[in-house]
Amino acid sequence: MTAPMTTTGPDLRDYVLRLGDDALVAAQRVAGWCTRAPQFEEDVALANIALDLLGQARALLTYAGELEGLGRDEDALAFGRDEHEFRNVQLVELPDDDFATAIAKMLFFGVYQRLLYTGLSRAADPTLAGIAAKAAKETAYHVDHAVSWTLRLGDGTAESHRRMQAAVDHVWPYTHELFEPGPPPAAAGPGADPAALRGPWCREVEQVLAEATLRRPEDGWAPTGGRSGVHTEAFGHLLAEMQYVYRAHPGARW
Amino acid sequence: MELLDGVPPLGTEELLAEVDAAERELAAGEGPPAGTAPAGDEEGAARFEALIAADGKIEPRDWMPDGYRRSLIRQIAQHAHSEIMGMQPETNWISRAPSLARKAILIAKVQDEAGHGLYLYSVAESLGVSREWMLDELHAGRQKYLSFINYPTLTWADVGALAWLTDGAAVVNQVSLCRTSYGPYARALVRICKEESFHHRQGFDLLYALSRGTPEQRAMLQAAVDRWWYPALAMFGPPDHMSTHSAQSLAWRIKRATNDELRQRFVDICVPQARVLGVTLPDPALRWNAERGHHDFTPPDFEELKRVVAGNGPCNRQRLAHRRRAHEDGAWVREAAAAYAAKHGESREAAEPAPAGEAARAPERTDWPLWEVFVRPRRGLAHSHAGGLHAPDAAMALRNARDLYTRRGEGVSIWVLPAAGITASSPDEKDAFFDPAGDKVYRHPSFFELPEGVEHL
Numbered sequence: 001m002t003a004p005m006t007t008t009g010p011d012l013r014d015y016v017l018r019l020g021d022d023a024l025v026a027a028q029r030v031a032g033w034c035t036r037a038p039q040f041e042e043d044v045a046l047a048n049i050a051l052d053l054l055g056q057a058r059a060l061l062t063y064a065g066e067l068e069g070l071g072r073d074e075d076a077l078a079f080g081r082d083e084h085e086f087r088n089v090q091l092v093e094l095p096d097d098d099f100a101t102a103i104a105k106m107l108f109f110g111v112y113q114r115l116l117y118t119g120l121s122r123a124a125d126p127t128l129a130g131i132a133a134k135a136a137k138e139t140a141y142h143v144d145h146a147v148s149w150t151l152r153l154g155d156g157t158a159e160s161h162r163r164m165q166a167a168v169d170h171v172w173p174y175t176h177e178l179f180e181p182g183p184p185p186a187a188a189g190p191g192a193d194p195a196a197l198r199g200p201w202c203r204e205v206e207q208v209l210a211e212a213t214l215r216r217p218e219d220g221w222a223p224t225g226g227r228s229g230v231h232t233e234a235f236g237h238l239l240a241e242m243q244y245v246y247r248a249h250p251g252a253r254w
Numbered sequence: 255m256e257l258l259d260g261v262p263p264l265g266t267e268e269l270l271a272e273v274d275a276a277e278r279e280l281a282a283g284e285g286p287p288a289g290t291a292p293a294g295d296e297e298g299a300a301r302f303e304a305l306i307a308a309d310g311k312i313e314p315r316d317w318m319p320d321g322y323r324r325s326l327i328r329q330i331a332q333h334a335h336s337e338i339m340g341m342q343p344e345t346n347w348i349s350r351a352p353s354l355a356r357k358a359i360l361i362a363k364v365q366d367e368a369g370h371g372l373y374l375y376s377v378a379e380s381l382g383v384s385r386e387w388m389l390d391e392l393h394a395g396r397q398k399y400l401s402f403i404n405y406p407t408l409t410w411a412d413v414g415a416l417a418w419l420t421d422g423a424a425v426v427n428q429v430s431l432c433r434t435s436y437g438p439y440a441r442a443l444v445r446i447c448k449e450e451s452f453h454h455r456q457g458f459d460l461l462y463a464l465s466r467g468t469p470e471q472r473a474m475l476q477a478a479v480d481r482w483w484y485p486a487l488a489m490f491g492p493p494d495h496m497s498t499h500s501a502q503s504l505a506w507r508i509k510r511a512t513n514d515e516l517r518q519r520f521v522d523i524c525v526p527q528a529r530v531l532g533v534t535l536p537d538p539a540l541r542w543n544a545e546r547g548h549h550d551f552t553p554p555d556f557e558e559l560k561r562v563v564a565g566n567g568p569c570n571r572q573r574l575a576h577r578r579r580a581h582e583d584g585a586w587v588r589e590a591a592a593a594y595a596a597k598h599g600e601s602r603e604a605a606e607p608a609p610a611g612e613a614a615r616a617p618e619r620t621d622w623p624l625w626e627v628f629v630r631p632r633r634g635l636a637h638s639h640a641g642g643l644h645a646p647d648a649a650m651a652l653r654n655a656r657d658l659y660t661r662r663g664e665g666v667s668i669w670v671l672p673a674a675g676i677t678a679s680s681p682d683e684k685d686a687f688f689d690p691a692g693d694k695v696y697r698h699p700s701f702f703e704l705p706e707g708v709e710h711l
Contacts, residue, residue, distance in 0.1 A: 024354075031361055034345040035576065038584025039622070040338065040368050040375075041643055041654040047365035048657050051358060058354050075353050099587050148650060155597065156590025163586070245352040245410050252468050254353045254410075254460075 011185045013067035014087065016128065017077070018227060019116075020060030021088035023135075024078055025235075026109060027053035028242055029096055038099055045145060049106070052138040059131045079246035083236055084229035091174035093226075093235040100153055100160070100167035107146035108171060111204050112178045112197065114139040119191025128188060147208050154212025161213065168209065169217050175201075176222035269429045273447040276432035280311070280440055298682075306507055311437035314380040315681045322506050325499065326436050327381050328397070329508060331388045334374035335399035337367045339392075342573050343407040343416060352410060359456050360413065366449055369658055373442040376642030379624060380438050385644060386621035393578050401559055402485035404567030411464055411471075411478035417457020419479070419486035419524070425454050426520045427490065435507035442641065449662070458527065465531045472532070479528070480536045488554040488562075490517040496556065521551050591646035592622060598647070623672060625651040627659050630667035637669050645670075 031050040037043040061074040072080070091109055096102040117139055120132035153164040179201070184192040209216050225231065246254075298317025305312060312318055341364045348364065351357035375385045391397035402420045407413055425447065432443045464475040491497055491513040503509040511519075521540075528535050539552045562570070622644040628637035640659040645651035651670040659665065679687055695701045704711060 028349065031348050031357075034348055034361065034364050035341045036580045036583070038580075038587035039644070040372050041645060041650075041658065042584075042587075043341075043368040044365055044372070044661075045654065045657045047361055047368070048661070051361055051365070054354065054358050054361070058358070061354075078354055079352070099584070145653065148653065152591045152594040152646070152650075153587070156594045157586070159586050160590030160593075241349050245350050249352070249468060249470060252352075252471055253466075254356055254463055 012125065012128075012187050013064050015185050015188055016060050016064040016067060018087040020057050020064055020077070021086050022092055022109075022113075023053045023060060024057035025086070025088045025238065026092040026105075027051075027057055028238060029092065029094075030102070030106070032096060033102065046102075049142050049145065052135075052142065056131070056135045056138070059134075063127055063131065075246065079243045083231055083239055086229065086231065086235070086239075087227055088231075089174070089177045089226040090223060090232050090235075091171065091177065091226075093232055093238060094171065094174065095234050097170075098163060098167070099149075100163040101170065103146055103149045103153060104164070104167040104171040106142060107150050107208065108175045108205065109178075110139055110142040110146050111201055112175075114143055115197045115200055116192060116194070119193075119197075120188060122191050123187060123189040125187035150208055150214070151212045154209070154214040164212070165214050168214055172217040173221045173223055176219070177224045177226055180224065180227060182227070269425055270448070270451055272429050273432050273444055276429075276440065277444045279433065280437070280444065306435055309507070310435075311440060312435055313437045313681065315678065317681070321502070322508070323381055325503055325506065325508055326439065327378055327383055328499075329503070330374055330378040330381075330439055331383070331391065331397050332399060334371045334378060334388065335392045335397060336403065337371035337374060339399040339403045339573055339577060340420075341367045342576060343403060343405070343569075344413055346407050347410060347413045350410070351413075356460065363417070363453050363456065365661070366453065369661065370446045370449070372643055372658055373446060373641050376624070377436075377438045377442045379642060384621060385624075389581065393574070393581065395565060395574065398563060400489055401562040401567060402482070402489055403573060404562050404570045405481065405485050406569055408481070409474050409478060411461065411474040412481065414457045414460035414464065414475075415478035415482040417453055418461055418527075419457075419482045420489060421450065421454040421457055422524065423486045423489045423520050425450060426516055426523070430510045430516060433507075433510050445641075458531075461531050461533075465533070475531070476533050479531075479533045483536050484554045484558075487517060487520070487551075488556075488559045490514070490520065492556055492559065493553065517553075518548050521549050525549055588622065588646075591650065595647035622646045623674070625655070625670045626673050626676060627651075627655040628669040628671070629655075629659055629665035631664060632666055637667065640664075642673060648672075 027050050030046055030053060033046045033050075034043065037046055057078070058074050061077045065072045065074065065077055091105060094101070094105060096105070114136060117132040117136035121129055121136055123129040123132065150164065153160040155161070179194045179198040181193075181195040184194070206216050295317065299319065302312065302316065302318055302322075304310075305316075312322075344360060344364050344367075348357060348360050351360055375388060378388060379385060388397065392399070400420075402416075407416060428443055428447050428450070432440055432447060434440050434443065461475055461479075464471040491500075494500060494512045494514045497513055500509065500512060504512065524535065525540070525542075537552045539550065541550055543550045561567070565571075623646075624642055625645055625648075626642050627640045629640045630637045640655075643651065643654050643658055645654050648670060652668060655668045655670050660668065
């Protein structure tokens with residue numbers, strides 16, 4: 001895909017698209033908990049988080065479509081692209097095998113998003129800064145929720161400790177992709193350099209894991225590819241389900 | 255008892271006006287009949303009858319007949335279960351919604367249903383049963399939920415038809431219930447009706463978009479309306495002459511209108527809306543009867559309703575199995591949170607309310623404790639009671655309260671208290687407690703007559 005040059009540079013669209021795809025795919029996974037949460041109160045909480053993420057995705061995809069200038073709106077971008085055109089990290093597309101996995105993903109992704117959005121809220125590009133400022137507040141709540149559950153599952157029963165540790169071990173390798181170097185476009189500002197976020201991210205996450213009596217996994221295997229359109233097998237199923245009605249009725253309005 | 259004869263079909267605005275009227279009635283409160291002595295059963299019964307006759311509200315600690323309590327528990331538990339089970343047919347389409355805007359609306363709607371289920375469970379808990387017990391009854395098939403939930407949502411249009419028709423029917427039903435005699439139920443219903451007015455409307459809006467769409471979309475729309483018309487009509491229950499619970503519920507003012515009255519009201523509302531959607535309602539006998547001032551229509555097949563209620567609808571087994579699985583899969587999480595609370599100094603015993611009434615007959619359970627939630631709507635106003643919820647500890651209770659009671663920006667501050675930590679005055683001592691304040695008129699400035707010409711006093 002090529003994008004026409006704009007005053008803010010060709011790479012800003014790709015950058016905004018990444019952020020939007022991350023939020024969209026995360027929202028799709030979290031929304032999958034509807035009617036399946038461990039308690040009704042948690043159903044309500046997870047739906048709130050899904051709605052926040054979906055709201056971020058809509059704002060970001062709409063903006064990416066405007067930067068692109070090809071007339072694609074949020075729906076065309078969400079439903080009209082194939083797997084290899086999505087730029088989200090693999091972490092968000094991992095299936096939520098159990099509640100502990102969902103919480104581990106929410107913790108790792110949430111802390112990353114909050115650090116990133118806080119930096120981006122000072123971006124030179126006013127639209128991106130506005131979206132980021134709102135999203136930073138939302139993700140602060142997601143982190144709070146994920147931390148609450150990480151503590152309770154890690155330091156709850158023997159069974160919950162075992163499951164939470166397994167989830168942390170399973171998801172940890174996918175966190176490396178969040179911080180892959182690649183300077184953000186100038187319009188996003190220096191606060192958005194992913195590589196620079198790794199340090200603060202580790203400090204915060206390690207502290208939570210320690211308090212939850214969980215072991216921080218060793219760094220090693222670091223799967224990658226999401227940012228260049230290479231995804232896990234599970235992602236194709238997620239898209240097939242998400243996109244099928246839209247694609248079965250080309251041009252229809254809903 | 256109000257009757258519907260001569261009442262024109264109502265739209266959402268009029269229904270919401272009825273909700274407002276019910277809310278004003280709640281705020282105005284009852285004029286309590288004069289009681290003289292602390293109540294034994296006999297005086298309690300007399301006071302109860304007098305309150306019902308005066309259209310007053312019964313509150314949780316008032317004396318009430320066992321039958322009244324049982325009817326309320328049955329009805330409110332069924333209502334709560336319907337909200338919770340009703341999430342499933344719509345959730346079926348969240349992952350496939352054909353636009354991001356529709357996906358967001360659908361998530362918000364399903365979330366509201368979880369919230370409404372929670373409001374209602376906490377109302378039932380004020381009658382002395384635990385949520386855990388109600389869920390056991392649901393999972394064992396002993397307590398029911400609305401039968402329409404046992405039908406499948408086969409296409410995207412079913413999401414709209416379900417909301418337009420069954421939420422429409424639920425609104426008609428619930429608006430009438432806002433004036434129910436049990437205070438906590440009435441207050442919860444006012445809140446639910448206000449929040450739900452969007453459900454009904456988004457369903458219509460979804461269908462309206464289809465009605466202006468491609469031939470495939472219009473065909474999808476008509477097929478879905480064909481599927482959902484009769485399940486919606488059946489929601490009002492069996493016809494009056496066959497209804498086993500209706501008469502006593504009407505007398506106690508738990509219910510405020512009969513099944514057939516409400517069904518008629520619903521049909522009258524739907525007919526003009528169907529015209530706007532360009533769909534045919536699947537009843538060749540449906541026509542306006544000028545003499546009655548209502549539409550004539552073919553009633554639902556009540557034999558089918560019985561079969562579905564008995565567990566033999568297309569999705570009964572699937573829906574219950576899904577619910578049980580979610581509950582069982584979540585058990586380790588609930589246990590973990592309770593263990594964490596115990597480890598970190600929040601004693602479960604301190605927060606566990608003593609079981610009373612029905613709960614005393616229910617087996618001992620270890621659910622998360624019940625919390626009462628108080629919300630400050632905006633700066634300058636006091637916190638007021640919003641409802642209850644379950645949480646393993648205070649920190650989680652606060653977070654849950656935020657999600658549950660301030661989804662629409664209803665608050666700027668929240669208090670949560672363990673329900674067991676509240677000390678309340680006894681309704682039995684009401685007269686001794688409050689009446690002496692009634693004759694101290696000199697406490698009010700209006701008691702003093704001002705000489706002419708005196709100002710600023």
